[in-house]
Amino acid sequence: MIPLITKRTDFRDLDKLPGFLILIDKPEGWSSFDVCKKIRHITGVKKVGHGGTLDPFATGLMTIGVGKGTKSLTAITARDKRYLAGIRFGYATDSFDITGTITDELADFDLSPEEIAGKLEESFSGKIMQLPPMFSAKKVKGRRLYASARKGIEVERPAVEVHVYRADILEWKSPHLVVDFHVSKGTYIRALAHDLGRAVNVPAVLESLRRTHIGDYDLEEALTMEQFNDFWKRQAAD
Template sequence: MARRRKGLPIDGVLLLDKASGMSSNHALQRARRLFQARKAGHTGTLDPMATGLLPVCFGEATKFSAHLLEADKVYRTRVKLGETTDTGDAEGEIVSRRALPDGLDQAMVEAVLARFRGEIEQVPPMYSALKHQGRKLYELAREGKTIERAPRRVTVYDVRPFDWAEDGFWLEVRCSKGTYIRTLAEDIGEALGVGAHITALERLETGPFDSEQRLSLETLEAMSDAQRLAMLLPVDVMLQHLPTLQVASDVADRLLHGQPATGLDIELAPGDTARLYCGRAFLGLVESTAPGTLIPKRLVDTAAMTAAPA
């Protein structure tokens, strides 16, 4: 006899406001328990020290979470000059201290920041979730091991300083996926000749989402079940950057059964991906392989989406 899966078939996206001091997975599991959701996943890890926007996908939304993993992000971070730590943030042990020179002023910082706008190379930190031979780098770092890491190219679209103090400043950073803000701060500190680490980090935006709609676990805990469900965004909210296609029910049925649909009057070029709808129902993603031809790419389980928000 097959075992029944635990939890409810909840589908949608929650914009969670992660608090400092907890891992992203811990925040995810608490949210999952609140909704009694059968399936859940987040869309990009935040360090335990970090706060801010952590989109959580429930049910069928998890099929499309990669679109947020690939999305650009916006962060706010405080950079403390004159000290470096083994983790690049305030949770690590201080490994060096350097006095700040008298000539270090805002103009010098602004000049250095100009070097970090655009496409840059970063060496991923040892305290990261990247893997080496099946083990996460931070696990090896905690054992005192250092593994050589190849530099990666990332894009910093903009980096703006504000709220200056004697020992540092705040930065707002708009960047591509894969950008390590701790590493950015460390590299800026080295370019200034004094070293640096971050003492606060907040994610403000990811993809199409900003901070205005995010909800804390405490706020969610104070709600009724119906109120919490009303806070979920629909599954296709992560895919608004893709074109839409409306098809008749017979075409939808072929695609949902894994079959190609041909002879369609569509404007997609071969290789394009689009959101598929039949009426108001979101069915998933399809790909154009030839003029007038679609194949399934990533479809939802329409039978399972009984609790999807309107």
């Protein structure tokens, strides 16, 4: 069994093990590649991978495989996930989040939490067909969509079936909405935010995203990068 490193574990001599998994709380501004690169630097192990990408502006739970721990990542990637999504109504962007270029704006609108909840239940519950965002790493005919998007090229792409298990409104302070999404593998939360805006006839973008669960792995168990660095130094010194 591959060891799992969390806040509550106390392993020794990890550098002598063939592989292990780590639960990491990714900081804002870091790419998933940045996290893996830092883990390589800390551990000195070249073979490091992750069980699901997070955009740089997003934060939260990542599962990192080190050494032979990377063999477990395919199964982990297939697990369902939960996110806390901050959605901002009033404008839309080409990337469907706040990092993109504004494509639509609406200054005056009147939305109620009941109306939003109704649309979530009506159109974003159970199995739905989702069109992947152009600014995504999904491949169409062997080419990443974002490569075409950066050149201003719109690529025809098929919608993909995803499953929204739950979409619970946690907070509404117009124009800001916070939703707890529980979704299947491959669901783009940015696309849910964009499509929700279209459903209520008010443009919307994803303004924050925090992944809280990957299957039964919980963000509460995850280490920050600083905590893992300190943990590695301590166990190596013992």
